[in-house]
Amino acid sequence: MRAAALLLALLSWPAHAAWTWSEPLTVNSVQGAAIFPHIESANRQGVAISGNTVGVVWEDNRSGSPQCYLATKPAAAVAFQPEVQLSKNECYEPVVLALGAGRFVTAWEEAGKVHARVLPGGKTLQLSKTEAAQVTLARGGDSLYAAWAEQAGRFKRIAVASLALKGGTLSVKSVQPVEAAMPADEQGWPALAVAGDGSLTVAWEDRRHHHTVPMVSHSRDGKSFAPPARLIDRKSGRVDGLGAGMGAMRPTLTAWGEQGVVAAWLDKRDFLSGYDVYAAFDPGTRTFGRNLKVQDSFGDNMAQWHALIVGDGAGRLVSLWDDARDGTPDVWLSEWEGDAFGEDAAVPAAHGPGGQSDPVATLDASGALHGVWLDRDEAAGTRIRYARAERK
Protein backbone atom coordinates (compact mmCIF):
# COMPACT_ATOMS: atom_id res chain seq x y z
CA MET A 1 0.00 0.00 0.00
CA ARG A 2 2.88 2.31 0.93
CA ALA A 3 4.65 1.41 -2.29
CA ALA A 4 1.52 2.16 -4.26
CA ALA A 5 1.18 5.55 -2.54
CA LEU A 6 4.80 6.33 -3.32
CA LEU A 7 4.28 5.34 -6.91
CA LEU A 8 1.26 7.61 -7.17
CA ALA A 9 3.26 10.47 -5.68
CA LEU A 10 6.12 9.88 -8.10
CA LEU A 11 3.70 9.89 -10.94
CA SER A 12 2.18 13.20 -9.92
CA TRP A 13 2.90 16.23 -12.01
CA PRO A 14 2.93 19.98 -11.34
CA ALA A 15 -0.27 20.86 -9.55
CA HIS A 16 -0.58 24.51 -10.35
CA ALA A 17 0.74 24.86 -13.88
CA ALA A 18 -1.97 25.93 -16.31
CA TRP A 19 -2.86 24.73 -19.75
CA THR A 20 -2.40 27.20 -22.59
CA TRP A 21 -4.78 26.43 -25.42
CA SER A 22 -4.41 27.14 -29.11
CA GLU A 23 -7.13 28.89 -31.06
CA PRO A 24 -9.77 26.26 -31.85
CA LEU A 25 -10.18 24.94 -35.39
CA THR A 26 -13.29 23.50 -36.97
CA VAL A 27 -12.84 19.88 -38.03
CA ASN A 28 -15.99 19.07 -40.02
CA SER A 29 -16.20 20.76 -43.41
CA VAL A 30 -19.97 20.41 -43.76
CA GLN A 31 -22.42 21.82 -41.25
CA GLY A 32 -26.12 22.58 -41.28
CA ALA A 33 -29.18 22.82 -39.09
CA ALA A 34 -30.23 19.29 -40.03
CA ILE A 35 -26.73 17.77 -39.90
CA PHE A 36 -25.94 16.14 -36.57
CA PRO A 37 -22.32 15.17 -35.89
CA HIS A 38 -21.57 12.79 -33.01
CA ILE A 39 -18.26 11.84 -31.42
CA GLU A 40 -19.71 9.14 -29.21
CA SER A 41 -17.71 5.88 -29.07
CA ALA A 42 -16.60 3.07 -26.80
CA ASN A 43 -13.71 4.42 -24.69
CA ARG A 44 -14.36 7.87 -26.25
CA GLN A 45 -11.56 7.37 -28.75
CA GLY A 46 -12.28 10.14 -31.22
CA VAL A 47 -8.87 11.77 -31.63
CA ALA A 48 -5.32 10.43 -32.07
CA ILE A 49 -1.89 11.86 -32.82
CA SER A 50 0.26 9.85 -35.21
CA GLY A 51 3.71 11.34 -35.64
CA ASN A 52 2.90 14.93 -36.52
CA THR A 53 -0.59 14.25 -37.77
CA VAL A 54 -3.85 14.81 -35.88
CA GLY A 55 -6.71 12.45 -36.72
CA VAL A 56 -10.35 12.97 -35.70
CA VAL A 57 -13.28 10.61 -36.36
CA TRP A 58 -17.00 11.18 -36.04
CA GLU A 59 -20.39 10.23 -37.48
CA ASP A 60 -22.86 12.55 -39.15
CA ASN A 61 -25.90 12.37 -41.43
CA ARG A 62 -24.94 14.86 -44.16
CA SER A 63 -25.55 12.25 -46.85
CA GLY A 64 -29.01 11.41 -45.55
CA SER A 65 -27.89 8.50 -43.38
CA PRO A 66 -25.37 8.27 -40.55
CA GLN A 67 -21.86 7.78 -41.98
CA CYS A 68 -18.42 7.82 -40.36
CA TYR A 69 -15.61 10.18 -41.29
CA LEU A 70 -11.92 10.77 -40.59
CA ALA A 71 -10.26 14.18 -40.92
CA THR A 72 -6.55 14.75 -40.51
CA LYS A 73 -4.19 17.67 -40.38
CA PRO A 74 -0.43 18.08 -40.01
CA ALA A 75 0.23 19.43 -36.53
CA ALA A 76 1.43 22.78 -37.85
CA ALA A 77 -1.38 23.24 -40.39
CA VAL A 78 -4.03 25.86 -39.70
CA ALA A 79 -6.90 23.78 -41.08
CA PHE A 80 -8.02 20.18 -41.35
CA GLN A 81 -7.96 18.50 -44.73
CA PRO A 82 -11.34 17.51 -46.18
CA GLU A 83 -12.64 14.45 -44.40
CA VAL A 84 -12.55 10.90 -45.76
CA GLN A 85 -15.75 8.84 -45.54
CA LEU A 86 -15.03 5.50 -43.88
CA SER A 87 -18.36 3.75 -44.37
CA LYS A 88 -20.84 2.94 -47.11
CA ASN A 89 -23.79 1.86 -44.99
CA GLU A 90 -25.35 3.18 -41.77
CA CYS A 91 -22.39 3.79 -39.46
CA TYR A 92 -21.96 4.62 -35.79
CA GLU A 93 -19.41 5.19 -33.03
CA PRO A 94 -16.09 5.34 -34.91
CA VAL A 95 -12.75 5.24 -33.06
CA VAL A 96 -9.22 6.12 -34.14
CA LEU A 97 -5.83 4.93 -32.93
CA ALA A 98 -2.37 6.18 -33.90
CA LEU A 99 0.03 3.76 -35.61
CA GLY A 100 2.88 6.27 -35.93
CA ALA A 101 4.36 8.13 -38.89
CA GLY A 102 1.03 9.67 -39.82
CA ARG A 103 -0.83 6.37 -40.07
CA PHE A 104 -4.02 5.52 -38.20
CA VAL A 105 -6.25 2.54 -37.65
CA THR A 106 -9.94 3.33 -37.41
CA ALA A 107 -12.84 1.11 -36.42
CA TRP A 108 -16.59 1.55 -36.47
CA GLU A 109 -19.99 -0.15 -36.52
CA GLU A 110 -21.48 -0.44 -39.99
CA ALA A 111 -24.66 -2.26 -40.95
CA GLY A 112 -24.72 -4.05 -37.61
CA LYS A 113 -21.14 -5.37 -37.65
CA VAL A 114 -17.82 -3.84 -36.66
CA HIS A 115 -15.10 -2.98 -39.15
CA ALA A 116 -11.57 -1.56 -39.17
CA ARG A 117 -9.29 0.08 -41.68
CA VAL A 118 -5.76 1.48 -41.80
CA LEU A 119 -5.42 4.96 -43.23
CA PRO A 120 -4.12 6.24 -45.44
CA GLY A 121 -4.48 3.56 -48.02
CA GLY A 122 -5.79 0.43 -46.31
CA LYS A 123 -8.86 -1.63 -47.11
CA THR A 124 -11.82 -2.14 -44.83
CA LEU A 125 -11.79 -5.36 -42.79
CA GLN A 126 -14.92 -6.77 -41.18
CA LEU A 127 -13.94 -7.68 -37.63
CA SER A 128 -17.06 -9.39 -36.30
CA LYS A 129 -18.85 -12.35 -37.81
CA THR A 130 -22.05 -11.79 -35.85
CA GLU A 131 -24.07 -8.69 -34.99
CA ALA A 132 -21.78 -6.36 -33.07
CA ALA A 133 -21.37 -2.74 -31.98
CA GLN A 134 -19.34 -0.37 -29.79
CA VAL A 135 -15.88 -1.24 -31.08
CA THR A 136 -12.71 0.14 -29.51
CA LEU A 137 -8.97 -0.24 -30.17
CA ALA A 138 -5.72 -0.34 -28.19
CA ARG A 139 -2.07 -0.73 -29.04
CA GLY A 140 1.04 -1.49 -27.03
CA GLY A 141 4.42 -2.35 -28.52
CA ASP A 142 3.75 -4.60 -31.49
CA SER A 143 0.35 -5.70 -30.20
CA LEU A 144 -2.87 -4.32 -31.62
CA TYR A 145 -6.25 -5.19 -30.13
CA ALA A 146 -9.90 -4.48 -30.76
CA ALA A 147 -12.86 -5.13 -28.50
CA TRP A 148 -16.55 -4.91 -29.16
CA ALA A 149 -19.95 -6.03 -27.89
CA GLU A 150 -21.34 -8.90 -29.98
CA GLN A 151 -24.58 -10.82 -29.94
CA ALA A 152 -24.35 -14.12 -28.03
CA GLY A 153 -27.80 -15.58 -27.66
CA ARG A 154 -30.21 -13.16 -26.07
CA PHE A 155 -27.61 -10.58 -25.02
CA LYS A 156 -24.42 -8.96 -26.20
CA ARG A 157 -21.09 -9.91 -24.65
CA ILE A 158 -17.58 -8.53 -24.89
CA ALA A 159 -15.17 -10.01 -27.42
CA VAL A 160 -11.49 -9.12 -27.75
CA ALA A 161 -9.55 -9.58 -30.97
CA SER A 162 -5.83 -9.63 -31.53
CA LEU A 163 -5.10 -7.92 -34.85
CA ALA A 164 -2.14 -8.30 -37.19
CA LEU A 165 -0.86 -5.43 -39.27
CA LYS A 166 1.35 -6.03 -42.29
CA GLY A 167 1.97 -2.88 -44.27
CA GLY A 168 -1.44 -1.34 -44.67
CA THR A 169 -3.25 -4.65 -44.35
CA LEU A 170 -5.11 -5.60 -41.20
CA SER A 171 -6.14 -9.13 -40.32
CA VAL A 172 -7.70 -10.83 -37.32
CA LYS A 173 -5.32 -13.23 -35.56
CA SER A 174 -7.79 -14.37 -32.92
CA VAL A 175 -11.13 -13.42 -31.37
CA GLN A 176 -11.94 -14.40 -27.82
CA PRO A 177 -14.93 -13.63 -25.60
CA VAL A 178 -13.77 -12.32 -22.23
CA GLU A 179 -15.98 -15.00 -20.66
CA ALA A 180 -16.68 -18.32 -22.31
CA ALA A 181 -20.12 -18.63 -20.72
CA MET A 182 -23.10 -17.09 -22.44
CA PRO A 183 -23.97 -13.69 -20.94
CA ALA A 184 -26.68 -13.63 -18.30
CA ASP A 185 -27.63 -10.06 -19.19
CA GLU A 186 -26.49 -7.25 -21.44
CA GLN A 187 -22.82 -6.25 -21.77
CA GLY A 188 -21.51 -3.31 -23.77
CA TRP A 189 -19.28 -0.25 -24.20
CA PRO A 190 -15.88 -1.93 -23.82
CA ALA A 191 -12.69 0.00 -23.15
CA LEU A 192 -9.18 -1.36 -23.68
CA ALA A 193 -5.74 -0.38 -22.42
CA VAL A 194 -2.34 -2.00 -22.94
CA ALA A 195 -0.16 -1.31 -19.92
CA GLY A 196 3.58 -0.73 -20.01
CA ASP A 197 4.23 -4.41 -19.25
CA GLY A 198 2.21 -5.43 -22.32
CA SER A 199 -0.76 -6.81 -20.38
CA LEU A 200 -4.25 -6.02 -21.62
CA THR A 201 -7.06 -4.57 -19.50
CA VAL A 202 -10.66 -4.58 -20.68
CA ALA A 203 -13.52 -2.82 -18.91
CA TRP A 204 -17.18 -2.79 -19.91
CA GLU A 205 -20.75 -2.13 -18.79
CA ASP A 206 -22.41 -5.24 -17.39
CA ARG A 207 -25.99 -5.87 -16.23
CA ARG A 208 -25.64 -9.34 -14.68
CA HIS A 209 -26.38 -7.86 -11.26
CA HIS A 210 -29.65 -6.33 -12.55
CA HIS A 211 -28.22 -2.85 -12.71
CA THR A 212 -25.36 -1.40 -14.75
CA VAL A 213 -21.96 -2.16 -13.25
CA PRO A 214 -18.61 -1.46 -14.91
CA MET A 215 -16.61 -4.71 -14.83
CA VAL A 216 -12.96 -5.30 -15.63
CA SER A 217 -10.71 -8.18 -16.63
CA HIS A 218 -7.03 -8.58 -17.50
CA SER A 219 -5.09 -10.73 -19.89
CA ARG A 220 -1.39 -11.33 -20.38
CA ASP A 221 -1.77 -12.58 -23.93
CA GLY A 222 -5.10 -11.23 -25.19
CA LYS A 223 -6.52 -14.75 -25.25
CA SER A 224 -6.91 -15.89 -21.67
CA PHE A 225 -8.77 -13.51 -19.38
CA ALA A 226 -8.98 -13.30 -15.60
CA PRO A 227 -12.45 -13.69 -14.06
CA PRO A 228 -14.28 -10.34 -14.24
CA ALA A 229 -14.12 -8.06 -11.22
CA ARG A 230 -16.19 -5.02 -10.34
CA LEU A 231 -14.63 -1.67 -11.11
CA ILE A 232 -16.89 0.08 -8.63
CA ASP A 233 -16.36 -0.36 -4.90
CA ARG A 234 -20.07 -0.36 -4.06
CA LYS A 235 -22.01 -3.58 -3.73
CA SER A 236 -25.15 -4.41 -5.65
CA GLY A 237 -28.27 -4.82 -3.63
CA ARG A 238 -31.79 -3.70 -2.95
CA VAL A 239 -32.53 -0.66 -0.83
CA ASP A 240 -35.50 -1.28 1.44
CA GLY A 241 -36.49 -4.10 -0.88
CA LEU A 242 -36.38 -1.88 -3.96
CA GLY A 243 -34.23 -1.77 -7.09
CA ALA A 244 -30.92 -3.56 -7.51
CA GLY A 245 -28.24 -0.91 -7.03
CA MET A 246 -27.01 2.40 -8.31
CA GLY A 247 -26.05 2.94 -11.92
CA ALA A 248 -22.61 3.45 -13.38
CA MET A 249 -21.84 3.57 -17.06
CA ARG A 250 -19.46 4.18 -19.96
CA PRO A 251 -16.12 3.08 -18.48
CA THR A 252 -13.01 4.46 -20.14
CA LEU A 253 -9.43 3.28 -19.66
CA THR A 254 -5.95 4.60 -20.21
CA ALA A 255 -2.48 3.14 -19.74
CA TRP A 256 -0.60 5.24 -17.23
CA GLY A 257 2.96 5.39 -15.97
CA GLU A 258 5.28 2.44 -16.30
CA GLN A 259 2.75 -0.31 -15.66
CA GLY A 260 -0.46 1.34 -14.47
CA VAL A 261 -3.96 1.54 -15.87
CA VAL A 262 -6.59 4.11 -14.84
CA ALA A 263 -10.33 3.91 -15.36
CA ALA A 264 -12.94 6.67 -15.27
CA TRP A 265 -16.69 6.39 -15.68
CA LEU A 266 -20.05 8.03 -14.96
CA ASP A 267 -21.38 7.02 -11.55
CA LYS A 268 -24.75 7.64 -9.93
CA ARG A 269 -24.00 6.55 -6.35
CA ASP A 270 -25.21 10.01 -5.31
CA PHE A 271 -28.52 9.54 -7.06
CA LEU A 272 -29.83 13.07 -6.44
CA SER A 273 -27.10 14.89 -8.36
CA GLY A 274 -26.96 12.94 -11.59
CA TYR A 275 -23.89 11.10 -12.76
CA ASP A 276 -20.55 12.09 -11.25
CA VAL A 277 -17.15 11.24 -12.70
CA TYR A 278 -15.32 8.56 -10.72
CA ALA A 279 -11.92 6.99 -11.30
CA ALA A 280 -9.91 4.01 -10.04
CA PHE A 281 -6.23 3.15 -10.30
CA ASP A 282 -4.45 -0.11 -11.03
CA PRO A 283 -0.81 0.71 -10.22
CA GLY A 284 0.38 -2.44 -11.96
CA THR A 285 -1.04 -5.09 -9.67
CA ARG A 286 -3.91 -5.79 -12.08
CA THR A 287 -6.34 -4.89 -9.32
CA PHE A 288 -8.20 -1.60 -9.25
CA GLY A 289 -8.30 0.23 -5.93
CA ARG A 290 -10.90 2.36 -4.22
CA ASN A 291 -12.99 4.73 -6.27
CA LEU A 292 -12.14 8.43 -6.30
CA LYS A 293 -14.42 11.29 -7.27
CA VAL A 294 -12.86 13.25 -10.11
CA GLN A 295 -14.81 16.49 -10.32
CA ASP A 296 -14.57 19.09 -7.56
CA SER A 297 -17.31 20.30 -5.20
CA PHE A 298 -18.52 22.95 -7.64
CA GLY A 299 -19.64 20.15 -9.89
CA ASP A 300 -21.23 18.05 -7.20
CA ASN A 301 -24.81 19.17 -7.66
CA MET A 302 -24.71 18.92 -11.41
CA ALA A 303 -24.91 15.94 -13.72
CA GLN A 304 -21.67 15.16 -15.53
CA TRP A 305 -21.71 13.56 -18.98
CA HIS A 306 -19.34 12.09 -21.57
CA ALA A 307 -16.43 11.45 -19.21
CA LEU A 308 -13.08 10.05 -20.26
CA ILE A 309 -9.58 9.60 -18.91
CA VAL A 310 -6.34 10.07 -20.85
CA GLY A 311 -2.84 9.35 -19.59
CA ASP A 312 0.63 8.51 -20.77
CA GLY A 313 3.74 6.61 -19.79
CA ALA A 314 5.28 9.71 -18.20
CA GLY A 315 2.53 9.83 -15.58
CA ARG A 316 0.37 12.59 -17.02
CA LEU A 317 -3.30 11.98 -16.36
CA VAL A 318 -6.30 14.12 -17.27
CA SER A 319 -10.04 13.51 -17.10
CA LEU A 320 -12.50 15.48 -19.23
CA TRP A 321 -16.28 15.67 -19.32
CA ASP A 322 -19.08 18.17 -19.84
CA ASP A 323 -21.53 19.66 -17.39
CA ALA A 324 -23.83 22.67 -17.21
CA ARG A 325 -22.79 24.16 -13.86
CA ASP A 326 -22.47 27.59 -15.53
CA GLY A 327 -25.89 27.39 -17.15
CA THR A 328 -25.12 25.62 -20.42
CA PRO A 329 -23.00 22.55 -21.19
CA ASP A 330 -19.27 23.28 -21.12
CA VAL A 331 -16.18 21.08 -21.32
CA TRP A 332 -14.22 20.68 -18.09
CA LEU A 333 -11.02 18.91 -17.16
CA SER A 334 -9.28 17.82 -14.01
CA GLU A 335 -5.68 16.63 -13.62
CA TRP A 336 -4.28 14.03 -11.29
CA GLU A 337 -2.11 15.73 -8.68
CA GLY A 338 -0.59 12.70 -7.03
CA ASP A 339 -3.09 12.12 -4.28
CA ALA A 340 -6.31 13.49 -5.74
CA PHE A 341 -7.75 15.08 -8.84
CA GLY A 342 -7.22 18.84 -8.93
CA GLU A 343 -9.66 21.69 -9.27
CA ASP A 344 -11.87 21.60 -12.32
CA ALA A 345 -10.79 23.86 -15.16
CA ALA A 346 -12.94 24.89 -18.09
CA VAL A 347 -11.52 24.41 -21.56
CA PRO A 348 -11.60 28.08 -22.65
CA ALA A 349 -12.87 27.63 -26.19
CA ALA A 350 -15.40 25.06 -24.99
CA HIS A 351 -16.90 27.27 -22.29
CA GLY A 352 -19.50 30.02 -22.42
CA PRO A 353 -22.79 30.68 -24.21
CA GLY A 354 -24.21 27.84 -26.25
CA GLY A 355 -23.59 24.18 -25.72
CA GLN A 356 -20.09 22.68 -25.80
CA SER A 357 -20.04 18.99 -25.03
CA ASP A 358 -18.91 15.46 -25.81
CA PRO A 359 -15.16 15.88 -25.34
CA VAL A 360 -12.58 13.42 -26.61
CA ALA A 361 -8.88 13.93 -26.03
CA THR A 362 -5.41 12.44 -26.18
CA LEU A 363 -1.91 13.28 -25.01
CA ASP A 364 0.93 13.36 -27.53
CA ALA A 365 4.54 12.29 -27.02
CA SER A 366 5.53 15.79 -25.84
CA GLY A 367 2.78 15.87 -23.21
CA ALA A 368 0.53 18.27 -25.12
CA LEU A 369 -3.20 17.67 -24.73
CA HIS A 370 -5.34 17.53 -27.87
CA GLY A 371 -9.05 18.09 -27.29
CA VAL A 372 -12.04 17.75 -29.59
CA TRP A 373 -15.66 18.58 -28.74
CA LEU A 374 -19.04 19.48 -30.21
CA ASP A 375 -20.06 23.14 -30.39
CA ARG A 376 -23.80 23.18 -30.86
CA ASP A 377 -25.66 25.85 -32.80
CA GLU A 378 -29.21 24.90 -33.76
CA ALA A 379 -29.41 27.43 -36.59
CA ALA A 380 -25.95 27.17 -38.14
CA GLY A 381 -25.33 23.54 -37.27
CA THR A 382 -22.94 21.78 -34.93
CA ARG A 383 -19.21 22.26 -35.38
CA ILE A 384 -16.61 19.74 -34.30
CA ARG A 385 -13.87 21.82 -32.69
CA TYR A 386 -10.24 20.97 -32.04
CA ALA A 387 -7.61 22.70 -29.90
CA ARG A 388 -4.17 21.80 -28.56
CA ALA A 389 -2.96 22.69 -25.08
CA GLU A 390 0.49 22.90 -23.55
CA ARG A 391 1.38 23.25 -19.91
CA LYS A 392 3.03 26.58 -19.12
Place this chain on the structure above:
Amino acid sequence: MKLIKMVLAAGCLWAGTALADPPKDYPFVDFDAGLKAAKASGKPIFVYFGRYGCAWCDHTNKKTFSDAGLKKLYSENYALVYVDAESGKRLTLPSGERITEAELGARLQAFATPLFVYMTPQGDKIMQVPGFKTVQDFQDYDRYVRGGHYKQKTLLEFLGSKS
Protein backbone atom coordinates in the same frame (compact mmCIF):
# COMPACT_ATOMS: atom_id res chain seq x y z
CA MET B 1 -52.16 -8.20 -34.06
CA LYS B 2 -51.58 -11.64 -32.55
CA LEU B 3 -47.86 -11.17 -33.05
CA ILE B 4 -47.96 -7.77 -31.30
CA LYS B 5 -49.83 -9.34 -28.37
CA MET B 6 -47.22 -12.11 -28.15
CA VAL B 7 -44.40 -9.55 -28.19
CA LEU B 8 -46.13 -7.50 -25.48
CA ALA B 9 -46.71 -10.65 -23.40
CA ALA B 10 -43.04 -11.58 -23.74
CA GLY B 11 -42.18 -8.05 -22.66
CA CYS B 12 -44.32 -8.47 -19.54
CA LEU B 13 -42.59 -11.74 -18.68
CA TRP B 14 -39.28 -10.03 -19.20
CA ALA B 15 -40.35 -7.16 -16.94
CA GLY B 16 -41.15 -9.72 -14.30
CA THR B 17 -37.55 -10.84 -14.13
CA ALA B 18 -36.00 -7.39 -14.25
CA LEU B 19 -36.12 -4.64 -11.69
CA ALA B 20 -37.33 -1.13 -12.37
CA ASP B 21 -38.36 -1.62 -15.94
CA PRO B 22 -41.66 -0.13 -17.15
CA PRO B 23 -44.64 -0.76 -14.87
CA LYS B 24 -46.39 -4.03 -15.54
CA ASP B 25 -49.27 -4.27 -18.00
CA TYR B 26 -48.89 -0.78 -19.40
CA PRO B 27 -48.49 -0.52 -23.19
CA PHE B 28 -45.07 1.16 -23.10
CA VAL B 29 -43.15 1.10 -26.37
CA ASP B 30 -39.78 2.47 -27.45
CA PHE B 31 -39.27 6.13 -28.39
CA ASP B 32 -39.54 5.77 -32.16
CA ALA B 33 -42.68 3.64 -31.98
CA GLY B 34 -44.22 6.01 -29.45
CA LEU B 35 -43.54 9.09 -31.55
CA LYS B 36 -45.04 7.39 -34.60
CA ALA B 37 -48.11 6.31 -32.63
CA ALA B 38 -48.57 9.79 -31.17
CA LYS B 39 -48.43 11.44 -34.57
CA ALA B 40 -51.01 8.98 -35.89
CA SER B 41 -53.36 9.23 -32.92
CA GLY B 42 -52.87 12.87 -31.91
CA LYS B 43 -52.29 11.77 -28.32
CA PRO B 44 -49.60 13.44 -26.23
CA ILE B 45 -46.49 11.43 -25.37
CA PHE B 46 -45.60 10.35 -21.85
CA VAL B 47 -41.95 9.34 -21.55
CA TYR B 48 -40.91 7.26 -18.56
CA PHE B 49 -37.16 7.78 -18.34
CA GLY B 50 -36.02 4.97 -16.06
CA ARG B 51 -32.83 3.19 -15.11
CA TYR B 52 -32.22 -0.54 -14.89
CA GLY B 53 -32.16 -1.41 -11.18
CA CYS B 54 -33.40 2.02 -10.06
CA ALA B 55 -34.95 1.80 -6.59
CA TRP B 56 -37.15 4.88 -6.96
CA CYS B 57 -38.47 3.60 -10.29
CA ASP B 58 -39.31 0.33 -8.60
CA HIS B 59 -41.03 2.24 -5.79
CA THR B 60 -43.02 4.38 -8.23
CA ASN B 61 -44.09 1.31 -10.18
CA LYS B 62 -45.29 -0.48 -7.06
CA LYS B 63 -46.83 2.46 -5.24
CA THR B 64 -48.25 4.61 -8.03
CA PHE B 65 -48.47 2.83 -11.37
CA SER B 66 -50.20 -0.11 -9.71
CA ASP B 67 -53.32 2.06 -9.46
CA ALA B 68 -55.94 0.72 -11.87
CA GLY B 69 -57.46 4.14 -12.52
CA LEU B 70 -54.10 5.66 -13.37
CA LYS B 71 -53.32 2.76 -15.67
CA LYS B 72 -56.58 3.32 -17.54
CA LEU B 73 -56.09 7.10 -17.68
CA TYR B 74 -52.56 6.97 -19.09
CA SER B 75 -52.97 3.87 -21.27
CA GLU B 76 -55.99 5.37 -23.03
CA ASN B 77 -54.83 8.95 -23.40
CA TYR B 78 -51.08 8.87 -24.02
CA ALA B 79 -48.54 7.30 -26.28
CA LEU B 80 -46.49 5.64 -23.54
CA VAL B 81 -42.73 5.54 -24.12
CA TYR B 82 -40.08 3.90 -21.95
CA VAL B 83 -36.46 5.03 -22.24
CA ASP B 84 -33.58 3.28 -20.46
CA ALA B 85 -31.25 5.95 -19.05
CA GLU B 86 -28.10 3.89 -19.63
CA SER B 87 -28.94 2.14 -22.87
CA GLY B 88 -26.99 2.39 -26.10
CA LYS B 89 -30.18 1.67 -28.05
CA ARG B 90 -30.80 4.31 -30.68
CA LEU B 91 -33.81 6.54 -31.13
CA THR B 92 -34.72 9.28 -33.59
CA LEU B 93 -35.58 12.73 -32.27
CA PRO B 94 -38.31 14.76 -34.02
CA SER B 95 -35.48 16.78 -35.62
CA GLY B 96 -34.28 13.62 -37.35
CA GLU B 97 -31.19 13.27 -35.18
CA ARG B 98 -30.28 9.71 -34.15
CA ILE B 99 -28.96 9.44 -30.60
CA THR B 100 -28.77 6.75 -27.94
CA GLU B 101 -31.31 6.48 -25.14
CA ALA B 102 -28.54 7.42 -22.69
CA GLU B 103 -27.75 10.51 -24.74
CA LEU B 104 -31.38 11.60 -24.42
CA GLY B 105 -30.68 11.86 -20.69
CA ALA B 106 -27.79 14.23 -21.38
CA ARG B 107 -29.99 16.35 -23.63
CA LEU B 108 -32.70 16.50 -20.95
CA GLN B 109 -30.04 17.19 -18.28
CA ALA B 110 -31.63 14.36 -16.33
CA PHE B 111 -30.17 14.23 -12.83
CA ALA B 112 -32.42 11.61 -11.29
CA THR B 113 -34.55 8.67 -12.30
CA PRO B 114 -37.37 8.20 -12.71
CA LEU B 115 -37.87 11.24 -14.90
CA PHE B 116 -41.24 11.80 -16.55
CA VAL B 117 -41.42 13.85 -19.72
CA TYR B 118 -44.62 15.04 -21.36
CA MET B 119 -44.51 15.86 -25.06
CA THR B 120 -46.94 17.04 -27.71
CA PRO B 121 -47.92 14.49 -30.37
CA GLN B 122 -45.22 16.08 -32.56
CA GLY B 123 -42.57 15.37 -29.95
CA ASP B 124 -42.09 18.89 -28.57
CA LYS B 125 -41.37 18.86 -24.85
CA ILE B 126 -44.11 20.26 -22.61
CA MET B 127 -42.49 19.61 -19.25
CA GLN B 128 -40.36 17.14 -17.31
CA VAL B 129 -40.75 16.11 -13.67
CA PRO B 130 -38.19 14.02 -11.79
CA GLY B 131 -38.52 11.57 -8.92
CA PHE B 132 -41.25 9.66 -7.14
CA LYS B 133 -44.79 10.92 -7.85
CA THR B 134 -48.17 9.92 -6.46
CA VAL B 135 -51.33 8.96 -8.30
CA GLN B 136 -52.68 12.43 -7.51
CA ASP B 137 -49.57 14.04 -9.01
CA PHE B 138 -50.01 12.16 -12.28
CA GLN B 139 -53.71 13.03 -12.38
CA ASP B 140 -52.80 16.72 -11.94
CA TYR B 141 -50.15 16.54 -14.65
CA ASP B 142 -52.68 14.90 -16.96
CA ARG B 143 -55.14 17.78 -16.46
CA TYR B 144 -52.37 20.29 -17.05
CA VAL B 145 -51.19 18.63 -20.25
CA ARG B 146 -54.38 17.40 -21.89
CA GLY B 147 -56.30 20.47 -20.73
CA GLY B 148 -53.80 22.61 -22.65
CA HIS B 149 -53.06 24.70 -19.53
CA TYR B 150 -49.34 24.49 -20.25
CA LYS B 151 -49.91 26.99 -23.06
CA GLN B 152 -50.88 29.72 -20.57
CA LYS B 153 -49.44 28.72 -17.19
CA THR B 154 -46.43 27.15 -15.63
CA LEU B 155 -47.05 23.90 -13.82
CA LEU B 156 -46.61 25.64 -10.47
CA GLU B 157 -49.13 28.34 -11.42
CA PHE B 158 -51.57 25.65 -12.51
CA LEU B 159 -51.13 23.60 -9.36
CA GLY B 160 -51.47 26.72 -7.22
CA SER B 161 -54.77 27.67 -8.87
CA LYS B 162 -56.44 24.25 -8.98
CA SER B 163 -59.04 23.35 -6.39
